[in-house]
Amino acid sequence: MILDRHSSVPLRVQVTDYIIEKIRNGEWTVGTRLPSQRVLSEKLRVNRSTVIVAFEELAAQGLVEGRRGGGTIVVNNTWGLMAKRETRGWETYVESGQYKPNLPMIRKINEAEFYPNIIRMGTGELSRDLLPSGGFADLFREVPPKLLSLGYQEPKGDLQLREQISLHLKRIGITADPSSILIVSGALQALQLISNGLLDRGSALLLEKPSYLYSVHVFQSSGMRFVSLPMDAEGLQPGKLADYKKKYHGTIVYTIPSFHNPTGILMTEKRRRQLLSVCEQERLPIIEDDVYRDLWLDAPPPSALKSMDQSGNVLYIGSLSKVLSPGLRIGWIVGPQPVIDRLADIKMQSDYGSSSLSQWAAGEFLRTGLYERQVSFVRKQLKKRRDDLIDLLDTYFSDIGRWRIPQGGFYIWLNMIPTIDPRHLFEQALKKGVLLNPGVLYDRSARQYLRLSYAYASQKEMEKAIRALRELVIKSGK
């Protein structure tokens, strides 16, 4: 490792990290004597004083100990308990018994997103220039100070925001009283609450394959099993639902019917009705993850499952993260009131509610119509970006890839024809400054796929990335 002298990370921290990494990856086990300060300072080409400070920091962290008579050794710090927790709960992650989570790759992605100049080709997030920072400033300039509630909120969240969400839902055909709405800190937390509050350990969740849900560990870490359902161009195929429910003791269905993550597929209205009817018959409740609904590009999507649901069978998840700002961390769950009450109770027990400031801002965005304006703006911009990315694929991938044109959302599910090694491709691309979301994150057998996003990178960046990707795919493909 060579230290990065141009980094904003101080050298002493880089030295500390270097040593921690060696300990963590097992290279330097407990009892190992560290190289001397002189040797390390020469090897890393830093002042000896920098190494001394790093050693002190490590000692303060309980990771190393200076020994009388010289030498510094790795000690068994009390937090050693942490290390063995690396895979906590994941061992129960079964999708035919031996699926290993892609934690290291996801962690790498989370980190690499903050590298300077990295091109994020898979990111499920709007580019900064599509976010309404002017809108926020406007909003705050008009804050009547006394209206800003800074205390803890009611368990279900700020009433004004819930009323606004109720109106917002009405526009898409969903009738929901504010008392049937729970504010959450984003859709991921919604899933966490459902997992903790409604489902038993050992429950089986029936879901599309591939799915975004395979890349997060919220259900698996509560000891739930995943049972995969096939998809086609019309969305999830409900044919096997009844069968799988019996065979695998399926407890609940999870689906992203509109602009599915990662495939971009839009479930047809016919398919929606089929799904609802099978689930009603089988008494299978449904979690409808509908966070991309407003981001249609060509025509509005068919009605939400929730709006067609006559039997209180659907828990509906929405969010402002995809349209307005992920940083607000505001989403919602809509469902039968007793379920919402139960989830609100769990929410209070886990974080005492979401940020009042965020709730207030979200409510104002909806109330003032800024949200609607933002949606129109984003829709227009995203459409252009989607067309750009499709053009680039036509130019650079027509001979080595296949894809569908998404009608909304952020993603293109690229099927690469030459046989590739996903990890190798990921790493090679990263070296070229391109951050990818490999398909295996969403389906471990989707080795030939990438989730491409047109929401984050600029046209220029996309072009650079797709060119580089072509080269890599051809080179590494067999």
Next chain:
Amino acid sequence: MILDRHSSVPLRVQVTDYIIEKIRNGEWTVGTRLPSQRVLSEKLRVNRSTVIVAFEELAAQGLVEGRRGGGTIVVNNTWGLMAKRETRGWETYVESGQYKPNLPMIRKINEAEFYPNIIRMGTGELSRDLLPSGGFADLFREVPPKLLSLGYQEPKGDLQLREQISLHLKRIGITADPSSILIVSGALQALQLISNGLLDRGSALLLEKPSYLYSVHVFQSSGMRFVSLPMDAEGLQPGKLADYKKKYHGTIVYTIPSFHNPTGILMTEKRRRQLLSVCEQERLPIIEDDVYRDLWLDAPPPSALKSMDQSGNVLYIGSLSKVLSPGLRIGWIVGPQPVIDRLADIKMQSDYGSSSLSQWAAGEFLRTGLYERQVSFVRKQLKKRRDDLIDLLDTYFSDIGRWRIPQGGFYIWLNMIPTIDPRHLFEQALKKGVLLNPGVLYDRSARQYLRLSYAYASQKEMEKAIRALRELVIKSGK
């Protein structure tokens, strides 16, 4: 039940709630035929159309079904799975095997806090007039719009905020690099992350008795056991630590050394050193919950355990909720970097980070010195309020109660001399418009105790409440 015609809650919703409550509490079980619309409308004195709308709502929620030939019956709605989850995980809550959580009382408190004109005598939250809403408005008026980051944050949280917290900690003697700090959505989430990320099911947590921690379910719901340690006027007594560690396989210590919740006790410096030394010897890590530190009223508290810790043995929790605004939902965990990395990873998997808006506001509060001004203001006000409450107790409780004068924080741990029934007292007080936090929430044997707070109610309200409380204690006491 008589409906509240002056409530802002629509009558149809009140009728729906009335029926749901009957179903939920088991009065009307599955298969029960509801009273006819006519009977109900007469009984509740509402229009029949209101009842019809309520029935429709209940049908849409899957709770009731109209039958051909008339009558509406309670059906087994799909979310029936929810009901049986009422005690999820709690069964593993053992503190001698059969402790039952006070969930219903806590839920009642959470609800009653929003009753109009209720006097909240136990609330762990600053009164609204002590919160800096002017400060927020000022802050927002000066926002340079481009600086507001609205994307997802780095896993550990906004770097600027972490830098500010690092400086803030330095002032109280804690050296922590921003890379050793994790931003969380309040102290409760900190505990949740530690519980999920570092500790095994079946771990035993050694903690003070009484403790705030008995009133939340974050550790118990992950299957952890509690082992109680005795306290005296100097704080936790570490004498039995080694013994209990062996006997109960204690894994970790949890303590609130400064202005303990609920007793208000301040751990002496001597006791702190003892605790640290025993824990170091026993290789027992410590969670130091220090959210009240800045709220000293007479003199600054002794140094934090974290600042005296030479071996990376302490995980330190801080928060802005007690001084600045609970609604911001901003707190932090400080610890050895590998532990913080691990917790950051878990945090990303549970909510993708805290609100950027809140993080930005928190950072600005610290950076601009508004936080320090707010602390001085709150300190002055709280001191006055504490003195007021002590005066009231001197006047009304000198013959029927005992208490210590707290040197900081929010709480007085009132020991009532006449034998009382905590639940009865709680309910009688609520009828008189006074909301209490009974001692049993924090220690099931503390039936003779109340956690009084001088942070929320005004002087007038406190006087009214303490007078009423005297009457109730004398009347119900034997």
